[in-house]
Amino acid sequence: MNTDHDTISMLRDAAQRYTADHYDFLERAQVLGQGPGFSARAWRDYADFGWLALRLPEDEGGIDADAAAIGVLMESAGSRLLLEPLLASAVLGTGLLLRQGSAAQRQAWLPRLADGSVKLAFAHEDDAGAACVWRDGRLTGAKIGVLHGDIADRVIVSARNQEGDTVLCMVAAGDLVCGGYRLVDGRGAARLRFEGSRAELLGEAGRPAQDAIALALDEAAVALCAEAYGVISSLVTITCGYLKIRKQFGKPIGTNQVLQHRMVDMYLLQEETRALASAAQEALVLPLAERERVVSGARAYIGAAVRRAANDAVQMHGGLGITEELDVSHYFRRAMTIDSLFGGRDQHMERFTEHALTAGQPGERQCVPM
Structure with a gap:
């Protein structure tokens, strides 16, 4: 819709x-x-x-x-x-439950997600040498870097069943071992360990989960593009205001032409990010290859753009820009976190390049690389 x-x-x-x-x-x-x-x-x-x-x-x-x-x-x-945990629960967790859960599971959990009484996290990346295995209702293995896994009431986990297929299962917070910590921007994350944890299979047995996971990760990438746009927009407003009130040699530093040019560059990054985020949102309904190409192209560019905007904002604020007491430093930390969540810039650039290079081959629809 x-x-x-x-x-x-x-x-x-x-x-x-x-x-x-x-x-x-x-x-x-x-x-x-x-x-x-x-x-x-x-x-x-x-x-x-x-x-x-x-x-x-x-x-x-x-x-x-x-x-x-x-x-x-x-x-x-x-x-x-x-x-x-808007991204972890309201976007990723709710989306996976809607797409993969059975009718009974949707009936049981969606109302509780909507009223906020249950928070979900999505654990996908495997810890080296400890890939998760689901068998006979029990889950073993570990996951690292689970966004908001420290406060989640339940965790949706990707695992392998005994046939080697990828499945999704849901684990209650009380049935796992959680090592919580803070990301650089202050949000929580966790390393989770499953030691024969009770785990409810999401959906029906034998139903593949790869497509649902792939789409969920693309939805997360698109959501992060929008979040990055919000970061850049705030940095443009904050930095422009600072250049107008900070004085040096008796006049605002914003009268310096070099700083004016840098502000124009930041504004262009903001508008480019807005356009690419919108394109990525529209691409979610496209066929798989086109969806992945556009989403990864936007995600890779925006990941670099938000880092550059944050760097420029910090530099134009001078030494104050790195202090705990100034909001700019916190936007810088959020920019770094956005650039690394759910497939960082390098991973998405690699996927974008692969699709761009194969776009003109026989059997592929011709797409123009960004």
Whole structure:
């Protein structure tokens, strides 16, 4: 379903108003100092606003939102550096349950995801030498770098069954060993270990999970593109304001032509990121090869763009740009994290290059590389 423009506009206005009123830099700093590392109050508010149910079908209390609507929420996550598990639970976890779960599983868990009483995380990458194996309802192995795995109530895990096929299973937080830690931007993550953990197979036995996982990872990449756009937009606003008030030799440093040119470059990065994020959102409904080419091309470029914008913002702020007390340093950390989550820039550039090089071969639709 394509979310209509009025709904997207209302969602954007609501997200911007709420985060401006309740999630400024000082309030976020207080959340970072708390044990869980996210705001339970904000999570309840997201549920009350219906943000956690965006992906649900209309007959299950959602609006069947497309990638553009999800992108609006992720823009706010980037522009205000939100710490809650929107990507891990509301985008990835909910999407996998919708696509792969049985009717009974959807009925049991989707309402609880929508009201915020359950938070999901997605564990996909295998720890070296400890790939997960699911057999007879039990899971063994380990996963590393699980975003928000430290606060998840349940974890969706990719594993191999006894036939060697990829499956998805769901594990309760109490049935695994969790080593939680903080990412560089302050959000939580975990290394998980499964020692014969009870694990419920997601969906029906024998149903392949590779396609669902591939699409979920592309959806995560597209969501991160929107989040990066939010980061760059905020950096442009913050840095432009700083150049107007910071004075040197009796006049604002923004009168320096070199800094003006750098601000123009940052603004161009912002607009390029916005266009590529939109193209990636539209590409999710394309055939597989085209989808992967466009999504990976956008993800690779935007990963570099957000790092460059963050670097420029820090440099134009001078020594203040790296201090804990200034918001620019926290945007820089979020930029680094975005660039490494769910397939970093190098991985997506490699996939984009492969599709671009094979686009003109017989049997392939001709595509123009970005």
